[in-house]
Amino acid sequence: PHRTELYEEPPSGCWPIVYSPDYNITFMGLEKLHPFDAGKWGKVINFLKEEKLIADDLIVQAREATDEDLLVVHTRRYLNKLKWSFVVATITEIPPVAFLPNFVVQRKVLKPLRTQTGGTIMAGKLAVDRGWAVNVGGGFHHCSSDKGGGFCAYADITLAIKFLFERVPGVSKATIIDLDAHQGNGHERDFMDDPRVYIMDAYNRYIYPGDGFAKRAIKRKVELEWGTEDAEYLQKVHTHVEGALNEFQPHIVVYNAGTDILDGDPLGGLAISPQGIVKRDEVVFRAARSRGIPILMVMSGGYQKRTARIIADSILNLHGLGLLDRERAACAVGSSSVEQMIRDSAKDFSNLS
Numbered sequence: 001p002h003r004t005e006l007y008e009e010p011p012s013g014c015w016p017i018v019y020s021p022d023y024n025i026t027f028m029g030l031e032k033l034h035p036f037d038a039g040k041w042g043k044v045i046n047f048l049k050e051e052k053l054i055a056d057d058l059i060v061q062a063r064e065a066t067d068e069d070l071l072v073v074h075t076r077r078y079l080n081k082l083k084w085s086f087v088v089a090t091i092t093e094i095p096p097v098a099f100l101p102n103f104v105v106q107r108k109v110l111k112p113l114r115t116q117t118g119g120t121i122m123a124g125k126l127a128v129d130r131g132w133a134v135n136v137g138g139g140f141h142h143c144s145s146d147k148g149g150g151f152c153a154y155a156d157i158t159l160a161i162k163f164l165f166e167r168v169p170g171v172s173k174a175t176i177i178d179l180d181a182h183q184g185n186g187h188e189r190d191f192m193d194d195p196r197v198y199i200m201d202a203y204n205r206y207i208y209p210g211d212g213f214a215k216r217a218i219k220r221k222v223e224l225e226w227g228t229e230d231a232e233y234l235q236k237v238h239t240h241v242e243g244a245l246n247e248f249q250p251h252i253v254v255y256n257a258g259t260d261i262l263d264g265d266p267l268g269g270l271a272i273s274p275q276g277i278v279k280r281d282e283v284v285f286r287a288a289r290s291r292g293i294p295i296l297m298v299m300s301g302g303y304q305k306r307t308a309r310i311i312a313d314s315i316l317n318l319h320g321l322g323l324l325d326r327e328r329a330a331c332a333v334g335s336s337s338v339e340q341m342i343r344d345s346a347k348d349f350s351n352l353s
Helices: 040-050 076-081 085-092 095-099 102-130 156-167 185-190 230-247 274-290 307-320 337-352
Strands: 017-019 132-135 174-178 197-204 220-224 252-256 295-298
Touching: 017 040, 017 102, 040 307, 085 095, 085 102, 102 132, 102 156, 102 252, 102 295, 132 274, 156 174, 156 185, 156 252, 156 295, 174 230, 185 197, 197 230, 220 230, 230 274, 252 274, 274 295, 274 307
Parallel strands: 017 132, 132 295, 174 197, 174 252, 197 220, 252 295
Antiparallel strands: none
16 A cells, blocks of 8 residues: 555554644635534634643644545545535535635645545544544545535545555454434445445435435434434434444444534434433444444534534543543553653643642
């Protein structure tokens, strides 16, 4: 396989939480034309910093996926299409983008998405090394090798899995648990006839993309009605996640944790409470971690201002329950636990002062 910087060891002592300030899309207010909160990823990180869970030097800095990285899945023809601003405008659903020079579109829209995509690929390797990883971004589940849509310009989930299959010995089976409110038709099309990938997808059956062809790739299809609430939703998630992991024993779980299931989301049409979302993530993490299966969580959709707080609360809850341990994660290539203790006590001391 080609050389990639995405699989280089991160510095020791960090959490397998991947992020870069480059994730956030901000220019001239254009991002406000899409219901997507294009700065939500940075807000999640800020909440986690306020709660003292992480600090800048303790998270893994995401790197931008290069063309060569993207070509592991994408066709050259598709990547060339992104050099047309109107194509990007269609994919991101921000019409005025069509009128911007492509170099601006590359820098302000596509580079953030490529950096999030690099983050997902990096987090795939970290999850296998550490037992879990979170990319505070990514989850572009409507994009396949040759077609983008629904704000998704790169197929980061497909890429993360293909990278693992090609580069990490012993990883040859993956399960995608897609709990965004929308059907994940991108990875479904990419893995349509691939027996190595098992897909569970729970989504509102009446909304975008309604991709009947892609549905044939779903091994466990959970089609939800408008306005589905916590009790029914959590029961279905629990039953089907357990069922999926009992039916097929993967070497990695990719968990697409969309928060657009939140009550009041303008696009999702479901009615799950903030507590319901936190509980859902807990159900998925418990199922994977109790079986010793590495899990990679990506953020995906979530179109309300309050979703960033909920995502942060969920990560804090997982940590509080011991489902996100840092022990195995002493990012340590040879960092001794004594060093770690000194670092931690120094940090506690600086928090006091």
